[in-house]
Amino acid sequence: MTTVETFPTLAEAARAMGSGAAFFGGGTVLMRDVNAGEGPQRLVRSADPALKEVRAQGETVRLGAGVTMARILAERDLAFLHSVARQIGGPQVRNMGTLGGNLFAPHPYGDFAVALIALGARAVLAGQGGARPVEELMRERARPPLVAAVEIPRPRSGREFSFLKVSRVKPKGVSVLSVAAFLPAEGGRIRGARVAWGAMGPAPMRGQGAERALEGGALDAATIARAAAQAAEGLDPPTDALASAWYRKEVAGVHLRRLLERMERG
Amino acid sequence: MAKKPVTFTLNGRESAAFAEEGQNLLDFLRRSVGDLSPKYGCGQGGCGGCTVLIDGEPHLSCLTLAEAAAGRKVETASGLATGPVLHRLQEAFMERFAAQCGFCTPGMLVSAKALLDRNPRPTREEVIEALSGNLCRCTGYEPIIEAVLDAAGERARA
Numbered sequence: 110m111t112t113v114e115t116f117p118t119l120a121e122a123a124r125a126m127g128s129g130a131a132f133f134g135g136g137t138v139l140m141r142d143v144n145a146g147e148g149p150q151r152l153v154r155s156a157d158p159a160l161k162e163v164r165a166q167g168e169t170v171r172l173g174a175g176v177t178m179a180r181i182l183a184e185r186d187l188a189f190l191h192s193v194a195r196q197i198g199g200p201q202v203r204n205m206g207t208l209g210g211n212l213f214a215p216h217p218y219g220d221f222a223v224a225l226i227a228l229g230a231r232a233v234l235a236g237q238g239g240a241r242p243v244e245e246l247m248r249e250r251a252r253p254p255l256v257a258a259v260e261i262p263r264p265r266s267g268r269e270f271s272f273l274k275v276s277r278v279k280p281k282g283v284s285v286l287s288v289a290a291f292l293p294a295e296g297g298r299i300r301g302a303r304v305a306w307g308a309m310g311p312a313p314m315r316g317q318g319a320e321r322a323l324e325g326g327a328l329d330a331a332t333i334a335r336a337a338a339q340a341a342e343g344l345d346p347p348t349d350a351l352a353s354a355w356y357r358k359e360v361a362g363v364h365l366r367r368l369l370e371r372m373e374r375g
Numbered sequence: 376m377a378k379k380p381v382t383f384t385l386n387g388r389e390s391a392a393f394a395e396e397g398q399n400l401l402d403f404l405r406r407s408v409g410d411l412s413p414k415y416g417c418g419q420g421g422c423g424g425c426t427v428l429i430d431g432e433p434h435l436s437c438l439t440l441a442e443a444a445a446g447r448k449v450e451t452a453s454g455l456a457t458g459p460v461l462h463r464l465q466e467a468f469m470e471r472f473a474a475q476c477g478f479c480t481p482g483m484l485v486s487a488k489a490l491l492d493r494n495p496r497p498t499r500e501e502v503i504e505a506l507s508g509n510l511c512r513c514t515g516y517e518p519i520i521e522a523v524l525d526a527a528g529e530r531a532r533a
């Protein structure tokens with residue numbers, strides 16, 4: 110049996126977390142378990158307006174953890190995130206599913222988290238100062254800390270960041286894999302390459318093989334070929350009803366190449 | 376287990392009932408409120424049969440906590456007709472044979488209504504996108520898409 114507790118502020122919600130509690134975002138993952146009679150003992154909700162906060166201007170965008178995919182799509186200044194949000198679920202799921210929930214949604218979900226990791230986003234935890242890299246939180250998925258907001262560095266141009274999702278059913282299918290790349294360049298050379306994968310490990314993760322191949326190079330055919338060849342390095346994809354681990358590793362390079370070629374064309 | 380009173384607007388009318396702890400909105404609407412138009416297909420978010428509008432936007436009622444509907448405007452397919460007069464979408468669904476078994480129809484109708492309220496002249500692609508969270512095992516979707524486009528056309532002419 111699941112009980113539901115609602116708190117006016119995030120600070121109070123944070124204090125109520127702990128034994129048997131899960132924080133309730135949009136519920137698109139949690140309610141499935143509740144409906145199946147396998148929900149957590151306690152659902153903790155909060156009506157704190159900070160959860161829905163959208164600060165879309167400036168070099169760093171700040172989004173409350175309770176911001177939905179639909180809300181992101183409605184914000185012109187968040188255009189760099191639109192192709193990601195648009196590819197998550199159908200209209201109903203986008204009206205309900207939050208950014209915070211996407212960080213901890215199980216395989217094959219977490220497409221938004223993939224984009225955030227590539228962008229080097231940081232999570233602000235409720236009741237704590239400072240912010241921690243989103244990728245660090247991926248290691249704490251068994252007991253997620255309560256996320257209040259996410260800070261996302263805005264790419265300087267549309268060419269710097271791109272996201273690609275591969276699914277069998279269109280629109281609305283879940284990921285065979287997803288991949289995002291953030292490739293800032295200085296003087297024609299990539300500096301600080303970040304590549305992130307979804308559905309290629311226990312949680313969304315960095316693609317270190319591809320990053321190494323891209324770093325310091327120009328985004329040209331030779332660099333892209335090298336990155337594609339090293340794409341699967343360090344990835345540990347699961348086998349599920351959509352694809353086998355072998356298949357996912359086999360096609361990782363193909364899809365990374367398509368993503369990078371799209372970025373090269375601009 | 377404590378029951379929680381939930382007051383909300385259902386199809387324009389003030390409504391109130393008690394929700395059980397952890398009860399989803401679909402079960403609440405069907406069993407506690409008595410609106411049988413939203414359908415239980417999967418209880419897992421996959422089929423869209425339970426789609427209702429909350430503050431005008433499509434939501435899966437099976438994945439919504441009943442108590443989260445408090446103070447909000449809920450619309451279901453039951454609210455589409457005005458007395459004996461069917462909604463344009465319902466007329467168009469009939470004309471196009473867009474319902475066979477009819478199980479998906481209430482969800483399709485409200486998803487389509489949300490689209491037309493926001494975008495009165497959608498393209499075919501926009502219709503497909505708007506219905507992409509609603510499964511139909513009977514019609515092959517074509518008649519449904521045509522019906523929504525028809526309803527949009529009539530609305531523009533009216």
Ligand SMILES: Cc1cc2nc3c(=O)[nH]c(=O)nc-3n(C[C@H](O)[C@H](O)[C@H](O)COP(=O)(O)OP(=O)(O)OC[C@H]3O[C@@H](n4cnc5c(N)ncnc54)[C@H](O)[C@@H]3O)c2cc1C
Binds near residue numbers: 132202208209211
């Ligand atoms: C039909 C369908 C299709 C879907 N398609 C996709 C898809 O294409 N891509 C995709 O990525 N996902 C998909 N999902 C999964 C899910 O809808 C999304 O991942 C969504 O973003 C999850 O957010 P939520 O707020 O609904 O999560 P919830 O169910 O509320 O929470 C999920 C998990 O995150 C935790 N959590 C929530 N908020 C916080 C917070 N602020 N701090 C700490 N922990 C938190 C919860 O405790 C829980 O463990 C789909 C789901 C359905 C039902």
Ligand code: FES
Binds near residue numbers: 424436
């Ligand atoms: S019953 Fe809600 S999506 Fe199937």
Ligand code: FES
Binds near residue numbers: 473475480511514
């Ligand atoms: S008419 Fe039977 S499921 Fe759509």
